Amino acid sequence: MKTLGKKIRLLRQQKGWTQQEVAKQLDVSIPAFSKMETGITDLNLSRLNQIAKLFNLTLVQLVSNSDTDDIKDYSNEISMLARKLQQKDDEIIQIRKKIIALYEQLEKDTPTL
Known part of the structure; x- marks a missing residue:
């Protein structure tokens, strides 16, 4: 799950968005979103779909480990x-x-x- 959190963080940074902006779009608190990025929180399918849509990805693209290497900080x-x-x-x-x-x-x- 930490890999997914890292991927979400890198996607957010690529867009130039703050944690606050993404948390607001996902309708969660900033600490809750921070826990998603750090891998502390396990994400359910509904939340994964919401995050994938936010970054214009399919669910498979979001959870696929192969895409992680393609995303650069x-x-x-x-x-x-x-x-x-x-x-x-x-x-x-x-x-x-x-x-x-x-x-x-x-x-x-x-x-x-």
Whole structure:
């Protein structure tokens, strides 16, 4: 059951969803969903169907062990890319400030007719 919980966690992370968001969609508490992800709670067929639908999977795809290897934990890569994106955004802001300053300087230095 721990493998299934790990798979559910990785699927959730792939979607970029928090435990709170998934718990709300499944109509369970956050601690109850956390127990599903950690494998503490055994899931009944009804709950497995609900989770499979949430992630657009068939029940077989959800419980199949072979799919577990295909799901990768991209959380570190996503964090790294988010930091790089923020750095680029900061660079763009600085360049825009320089352009505005240069434009203002140009207006000041240009004689009016």
